[in-house]
Amino acid sequence: MKSPSIAKQLKRDRAFVLMFAPVLLYFILFKYVPMFGIVISFMDYNLFKGITGSEWVGFKYYAQFFENRDAFVIIKNTVLLGAYKLLFGFPAPIVLALLLNELRHAIFKRFVQTVSYLPHFLSNVVVASMLIMLLSPSTGWVNRIIEGLGFPAISFLQESEWFRSIYVLSEIWQQVGWGSILYLAAITTIDPQLYEAARMDGAGRWKQTLHVTLPGIAATVVIMFILQIGHALEIGFEKVFLLSNAATYDTSDVIATYVYRVGILQGGFSYATAIDLFMGVIGFLLVYATNQLSRRLGETSLW
Amino acid sequence: MKRKKKISVIGAIIIASMLAGCSNSGGTTGNNTEAPSVSPNKENTGESAAPSAPPEAKLRLLTDFKDIYPPKPDWAVWKWVKEETNIAIEQETWTGPESLALAIASGDMPDLFTVFPYDAQKYGPQGAFLDLSKHLDQMPSVKKFLEAKPEVAQRMTSPGGEMYHVLNDGLGAGNLMVWFYRDDIFAKHNLQVPTTWDEVYETAKKLKELYPDSYPFSFRHGVGTLRSFGPQFGIYPYMHEDPAAPGKIKYGATDPGFKVMVEYLNKFYQEKLIPQDWLSMDYKAWTQQVATDKTFMTIQYIGQIEIMNSQLQNGAHLKFMPPPLGYGDKAYIPKADYEDYGIAVSSKTKNLDAALRYLDFIYSDKGKDILSWGKEGETYAIENGKRKFLPQFKEPNDLRKELGIFTSAAYGFADIEASLSLSNENEKYSFQEAMKYQFPTMSVTPVLTDEERNAIMAIEEQLTKYYESSVAKFIIGETPMTQWDSFLEELNKIGAQKVIDTYQVALDRLKQNIK
Known part of the structure; x- marks a missing residue:
């Protein structure tokens, strides 16, 4: 026809x-x-x-970037931050969604849900100033607690080895609740008969989660993972910029902050564009590779 | 809304043309006012009876934003400008250090910008700013000003003779970065004012014992503050003309004095004599510390002494302190009797005549007078033949905050007497004393050509980053001082010598031009 x-x-x-x-x-x-x-x-x-x-x-500006002694460090910082964000940040909302799903008390469940996704609506500027206050070695209460336990105060934001943990943890705190909404929605589409059947077979709550809920949302998880990979290298500029200072450049100088310095502050537009395009290409390759992999392993893929 | 605006614009045009008409008919007295450039020197001293009103114009102005005197649209300075020149100024402010670059890149450029010489010389040659040297004939007052002040003219002129901005002048003393201390606390505990960094250390230790939760010494510009400490150790941290060998560029970070300074700061940090979060302190955190007995010695802009004194209570008081000696034989503060800020005109301005007229006005004698003192009856009265500000203006900052006097781009050549007339004895004393301790050379690098700048831009960026992060780590003790030599070696590897050489060429050229 x-x-x-x-x-x-x-x-x-x-x-x-x-x-x-x-x-x-x-x-x-x-x-x-x-x-x-x-x-x-x-x-x-x-x-x-x-x-x-x-x-x-x-390719003059591309060459210039790779001749720069800082290029390797900046790429490494960006990739590592992205990798940690993915490694710890990606499973967090799934776990939260599974836990919320097990809650039987409806009002309590809704309350937890609401509280957990509120930070998503906070501006990064607010989050950064909250962190600076909380982590301050003289007035922040995180250090008050540490000192109360008898340990010396830590200048969290002045020590480069702390930067990644602070960034990734605060990122999880900000996004975990919001991210779980999607998985909760996916869970509601699972056929209740499957749970009944599992219970008949003698599966407890844990086994039900493992063998019914998780496979039920697997397709969503894979698609989300591929999408997240594409965003892995997009390290939000504002938060890194606001939390970093001269003492933590070793771990906190990422592509975005570097591009801001040379591209916008110094006016090297061509140079900054070259770096950004290069990172864009890498991001695209990562998504493509993951997609291929997922297609080979299962049926789910973006295209 | 829109229609209303339109109507008012039309109304203004009608009124303006009526005024122009009136004054033209009244202008039969034979007074030639059409072109001030014809008789530059006399015209501007004339009274308000200027027969022909200049054409009405509106200029957009982009300036920085200052917390201690946030811009207001109804500042009297803009009203006076309007009265004198018929130019309405519409002020916009920066939202961050990138605002200037973004305003230029977006293509939606205001007519006037406040700029640092570095930015003017970077964006000017690319075509962002007008080369004002070609328009000096239309600005007789600016021309006169530059002839009278060759050292200012020199700093704003590019190697090719172009002038992409005009520098302000007159208020340089306000940029002085000085030491001050709590004289009431010192008197209470019978402490002597320290004269060396060793004594600063000893005094800070005593204060720490007396006030265990204080940080006796504090500063708020992070690693940048080292520029203000440098002159007590005989250097500036970056490239500057060496006072010991005039005509030679020196890179302060490589000097032994610089190492001594970092060692001191490291010791201060380890013993908690400076705030542990000194890298992330801002103005608010600093004021809080000063106001709540958490710090007793500090370094800041000279004007902050009185700004803080007016907030302090219960007999707390701050006083100027001579810079303590750290290394070498004489302690200085950074040289600052010059201004490092200027005004540039957009190359795309549609109001070129008005922009030039504005610049000419703010550098004229009349402009200087009105923009420094305001108007009789409105801001000051004359007592015993001397001008005195009206009682509602109590301290120098009131002029800025309430009237806009001496704020960015609201003056060209300022009369500092206006500001000093409001100073109390303590502040007059600070200015008088501070002037004695200025470092012989300025902390500025000589002007580069576009080509020279491009050749070292990437190296300078790396150098700055490496310098800042290394020094911060030496101070907080993350890198032990024993590694100092490898720090110096690394600076060399990045290409410090090439940068020094480039600035040397530029300095030689500058000296050549003066001769």
Whole structure:
């Protein structure tokens, strides 16, 4: 059977097309049009000569980045922060969702849920100043407790080895509740008959979770994982920037803060674009690789 | 809303043209006012009877944001500017250090910017700012000012002779970074004012014993504060002209005096004589410490002594302290009797004439007078032939906070007497004393050409980052002082010498031009 012509299809589905149009426009305007800006990473971009007037320099800025002695450290910091965020931050909302699912007291469950996703709505600036106050060696109560237990106070934000833990933990605190909403929704789609059958077979709560709930949300977990991989290298600029200082550059200087310094403060637009594009390419490769892997191992994949 | 605005604009235009008409018809007295450039020197001293009103204009101005005098749209300075020049100033402020770069990159540029010379010389050649040297004829007062102040003109001129900004002048003394201490506490415990860093250490230890939860000595600019300590050790931390060998560039971080300074700070940190979170202290945290008996010796802008004194209670009082000697034979504070801030004009401005007229006004004698003192009856009265600010203005900062006097871009050439007339004895004493201790050279690097700057930009970024993080770690004891030599070695490996050489070339060129 021949499907109707495109014009006819469009006419038939015009209501859907109309509803889709704003989204399409958004992506074209804000995601695709700016992409042409990346050409400036191959130019000696001058703001006032514009793209048409600036000189082409090929891979000069890419080479410059790799000649920089800090390049390796910055990439390492970015990748490690991303990896830790994924390693500890990704399972956290799943665990929370499974635990919440086991709660039988509806009001208590809702209360916990609400409290746990509130931090998601706090601005990073607020979170950073809260952390600075809480962790202060002279006035913060985290150190009061440590001192109360008889240990010396720790200057958390001045010691580079603490930076990653503080960043990842606060990130989990901020996002865990919000992230669990999706998994809770996925859990509700599991057929209750499966639980009944499991109980018939003598499965306790733990076995039910292991053999019914988890497989039931596996597809969601895999899709979320692939999406998260794509975001792994996107380390939020604000929080890193606000929490770092000269003493922690060793672990806290990431691509985003470096690009801010050389690109915006120093006005090296081409150089900054080159670095960002390079990281974008790596992020894309990671998503692609994960997707391939997942397709080979199971049926779930993004495309 | 929109319509209302339109109507008022049209109304203003009509009124303006009526005014212009009136004054033209009244201008038959033969007074030539059309072009002030024709008779530059006399015109600006004239009374308010200027026969022809200049065309009305509106200028957008982007300035920094200061917590101690947040900009207000109804500041009297902008009203006076409007009265004198018929230019309405619309002030916008920075939201962070990146604001200037973003304003330029976005293409939506205000007409006027406040800028540091470094930014002016970086963005100017790229085409962001107007080369004002080509318009000096339209700004006779600016021209006159620059002729009278060659050392200011020199700092704002690029190697090719371009001027991408005009520097402010007159208030440099306000930039002095001075030491001060709680004289009431010192008197109470019979403590002597320390004259060396060793004595600072001893005194701090005694104070720590008396006030165990205090940090007797504190400062709030993180690693940047080392620039203010440097002159007590004979150097600035970064590249500067060596006072011991004029004409030579010195990199202070490599000097033995610098190491001594870091050793002191390390000792202060280890013994909890400085706040343990000194790297993340801000203005608010600092004021809290000073106001709550948590610190007794500190280093800050000179004006902060009185700003803090007016907040202190129960007999608490701060007083200027001469800089203590750390290394070498004479202790200094950073040289600061110059201003490091200027005004640039956007290359894309649609109000070029108005922008130039504004600049010319703020550097004229009349502009200097009005923008420093305000107007008789409104801000000051004349008593015994001398000007005296009205009683509602109590301290120098009131002029800034309430009227906008001496705020960014609201003046060109300031009359510091206006500010000093409100100072109390303690502050006058501070200024008088502070002037005696200025380091012989400035903490500024000579102006580079675009090419030179691009060649060392990446190295400087790495150098700064490595220097800042290493010094911070030496001070908090994460790196032991025994590793100092490898720190110096690393600076060299990054390419410190190339940067020194580049600045040397620039300094030589500067000296050549003066001759």
